[in-house]
Amino acid sequence: MNPLARFETIVAFRFMREGLTQTLLIVAGVALGGGVIVFMSALLAGMQTNIIRRTLNFQAPIQILAPDQVARPLREGEAAVAAQIQPRSQQLRSVDQWQKVRADVERMPGVTGVTPVVTGPGFARRGDATKAVSIIGIEPETYYAVIAMAEKIVAGRDDVGPIDIIIGVELAKDLGTGVGDKLALSAANGSASTLTVVGIFDFGNKGVNERNVYVALRTAQNLLDLAGGATSLDVKVRDPFAAESIAQEVRDGGDLRVDSWISTNAQFFSAMSAQILANTLIRIFVGITVALGIASVLVVSVVQKSKEIGILRAMGTARAQVLRIFLIQGGVMGLTGSLFGSLLAWGFLLMWRGVAKNPDGTPLFIIVIEPSLFAIACVTATFIGILAAAIPARRAAQLDPVVAIRG
Amino acid sequence: MAETAASASETLHLSGVRKSYGVGTPLETEVLHGIDLVLRHGEFAALIGPSGSGKTTLLNVIGLLDQPTRGQIFIVGQDASTLGEMELTQLRGRAIGFVFQYHYLLPAFTARENVMMPMLAARGQADDAMRETAAALLDRVGLTPWRDQKASDISGGQQQRVAIARALAMNPALVLADEPSGNLDTQNADAVFDLMRDVNVKSGTTFLIVTHDPRLAQRCDRIVELVDGRIVSDRANPNVVRRG
Numbered sequence: 095m096n097p098l099a100r101f102e103t104i105v106a107f108r109f110m111r112e113g114l115t116q117t118l119l120i121v122a123g124v125a126l127g128g129g130v131i132v133f134m135s136a137l138l139a140g141m142q143t144n145i146i147r148r149t150l151n152f153q154a155p156i157q158i159l160a161p162d163q164v165a166r167p168l169r170e171g172e173a174a175v176a177a178q179i180q181p182r183s184q185q186l187r188s189v190d191q192w193q194k195v196r197a198d199v200e201r202m203p204g205v206t207g208v209t210p211v212v213t214g215p216g217f218a219r220r221g222d223a224t225k226a227v228s229i230i231g232i233e234p235e236t237y238y239a240v241i242a243m244a245e246k247i248v249a250g251r252d253d254v255g256p257i258d259i260i261i262g263v264e265l266a267k268d269l270g271t272g273v274g275d276k277l278a279l280s281a282a283n284g285s286a287s288t289l290t291v292v293g294i295f296d297f298g299n300k301g302v303n304e305r306n307v308y309v310a311l312r313t314a315q316n317l318l319d320l321a322g323g324a325t326s327l328d329v330k331v332r333d334p335f336a337a338e339s340i341a342q343e344v345r346d347g348g349d350l351r352v353d354s355w356i357s358t359n360a361q362f363f364s365a366m367s368a369q370i371l372a373n374t375l376i377r378i379f380v381g382i383t384v385a386l387g388i389a390s391v392l393v394v395s396v397v398q399k400s401k402e403i404g405i406l407r408a409m410g411t412a413r414a415q416v417l418r419i420f421l422i423q424g425g426v427m428g429l430t431g432s433l434f435g436s437l438l439a440w441g442f443l444l445m446w447r448g449v450a451k452n453p454d455g456t457p458l459f460i461i462v463i464e465p466s467l468f469a470i471a472c473v474t475a476t477f478i479g480i481l482a483a484a485i486p487a488r489r490a491a492q493l494d495p496v497v498a499i500r501g
Numbered sequence: 502m503a504e505t506a507a508s509a510s511e512t513l514h515l516s517g518v519r520k521s522y523g524v525g526t527p528l529e530t531e532v533l534h535g536i537d538l539v540l541r542h543g544e545f546a547a548l549i550g551p552s553g554s555g556k557t558t559l560l561n562v563i564g565l566l567d568q569p570t571r572g573q574i575f576i577v578g579q580d581a582s583t584l585g586e587m588e589l590t591q592l593r594g595r596a597i598g599f600v601f602q603y604h605y606l607l608p609a610f611t612a613r614e615n616v617m618m619p620m621l622a623a624r625g626q627a628d629d630a631m632r633e634t635a636a637a638l639l640d641r642v643g644l645t646p647w648r649d650q651k652a653s654d655i656s657g658g659q660q661q662r663v664a665i666a667r668a669l670a671m672n673p674a675l676v677l678a679d680e681p682s683g684n685l686d687t688q689n690a691d692a693v694f695d696l697m698r699d700v701n702v703k704s705g706t707t708f709l710i711v712t713h714d715p716r717l718a719q720r721c722d723r724i725v726e727l728v729d730g731r732i733v734s735d736r737a738n739p740n741v742v743r744r745g
Contacts, residue, residue: 099628101621105607112609405605408566410594410671411622412587496566499605 124431231314
């Protein structure tokens with residue numbers, strides 16, 4: 095059965111065409127409202143994706159560390175000797191049986207990669223220049239599967255051998271060094287090694303570019319006096335937002351300190367939650383405004399067409415048919431408005447891409463225009479339209495034909 | 502109330518029909534006081550009476566647009582008092598055609614679409630047979646050249662003829678006309694009346710026409726007079742000799 099040849103559809107479209115100005119105005123209103131929602135949603139999603147991507151550029155979603163060392167009070171029988179217990183200073187320690195932990199975590203659902211890391215403080219020296227750095231010992235083949243390092247290399251290569259080092263652009267500038275140059279790397283315990291700069295990275299973060307230096311895992315183990323150890327296991331997960339629940343599972347599995355990027359970036363997440371809440375509120379209010387607009391137009395239409403509705407009823411039109419005539423109008427207004435709104439939002443997003451740029455000409459952040467967002471907006475607007483039409487439609491269906499015809 | 506049965510030759514049978522407004526309130530007013538009326542197939546009757554006598558109320562009750570307070574209504578043998586809302590709507594659409602003083606055409610639709618409307622409401626979807634029936638009805642009322650014109654773009658007389666064609670769309674057994682020529686000049690009033698008479702003669706459709714115009718009433722087979730909600734006279738018109 096052709097839905098466009100149905101009685102209710104034919105009458106609904108003619109009623110809308112008859113009140114063309116009203117119809118166009120409300121469709122324009124829905125288009126603007128829908129456009130704002132789609133544009134804001136895409137912008138917010140783009141911003142969030144961008145911030146998350148930047149954060150996870152140099153931070154694993156989950157980090158497994160050795161548990162904190164705690165001070166134990168001296169006891170004599172049941173009574174404690176010490177009156178006051180000071181927190182213990184934390185030594186650089188390896189995760190106990192990290193190979194077993196790594197194998198266990200690799201088997202967990204949602205985990206896509208685990209890599210051992212040795213991290214500790216050190217100094218990089220070249221000539222008279224010395225900079226405090228964070229030594230990061232990595233196993234390149236597994237580390238690059240967790241941290242997208244390769245794409246951040248701006249000079250040289252990403253492969254680090256036993257006598258190689260990769261440094262950030264800021265550190266390279268401070269030390270006046272480049273690819274192929276040598277620099278001395280020493281740890282706080284006095285161990286030192288002379289390494290060749292094989293690569294320079296840029297994470298787009300000044301602190302990281304200044305501080306982090308990457309060496310082979312074994313090199314870091316030797317420098318930091320942690321033979322065969324790993325100070326942490328960096329874990330990559332398929333869904334970054336599932337990191338905290340997976341981290342909790344690891345915590346439950348043994349005596350380990352497990353940090354997820356969600357818990358270590360709590361401030362960012364509370365800001366993001368506030369942003370999502372604000373956006374949701376705006377969406378709700380715009381949705382209500384659109385619904386009220388459609389409802390008010392249809393209420394007026396029912397009043398204007400009460401005689402026609404009365405005559406339709408006299409001719410044998412059922413109440414349910416009258417109800418559907420107005421529900422169809424609400425749905426069509428919502429759908430048409432949202433289609434135009436999606437087009438509008440798409441145009442704005444393209445414009446935004448052209449305007450919002452970094453000083454170097456690269457996009458401020460990447461906005462992915464998801465067709466599903468437009469589809470969701472259209473379905474929601476159609477539903478809102480039908481819902482908004484419910485009251486006027488019910489009113490029309492309940493019109494007494496005698497009263498309606500008499501006017 | 503005694504049970505009444507309608508005979509097969511009756512299009513309309515009213516038995517003890519009463520209609521009150523404001524039922525159960527101190528302002529309760531009875532407008533129709535026990536109307537008994539039978540219209541047989543093919544009758545062409547006028548319903549006359551002074552303003553406020555209850556003619557339109559009676560027409561609305563007969564047309565199943567309004568419920569009687571008491572009494573029985575049989576339309577083509579079917580007892581309307583036993584029917585639910587949906588069945589009443591279906592019976593109204595199938596068996597009764599309405600012509601009002603004002604045409605009440607849907608202005609956004611063409612003349613043909615207006616005529617199609619009762620068929621469309623009953624069957625749910627437009628088809629070619631429906632379009633052909635509408636065209637034939639418009640041809641019958643002499644409006645073929647105007648069939649694709651918007652209802653709002655044709656003259657008052659033409660609009661009323663479209664309304665008659667629309668009333669005949671479902672081939673109803675009974676057409677109720679409430680002052681169908683009340684808004685027309687004499688020439689157009691005569692034309693509309695002649696048209697209804699022609700349909701009555703050729704198709705055997707029963708007509709009940711409310712009119713204030715004694716000239717037109719005198720052209721009906723039967724004249725029913727209503728005064729203060731009571732039928733005070735119901736007589737065959739000796740001036741009219743049935744044709745056909």
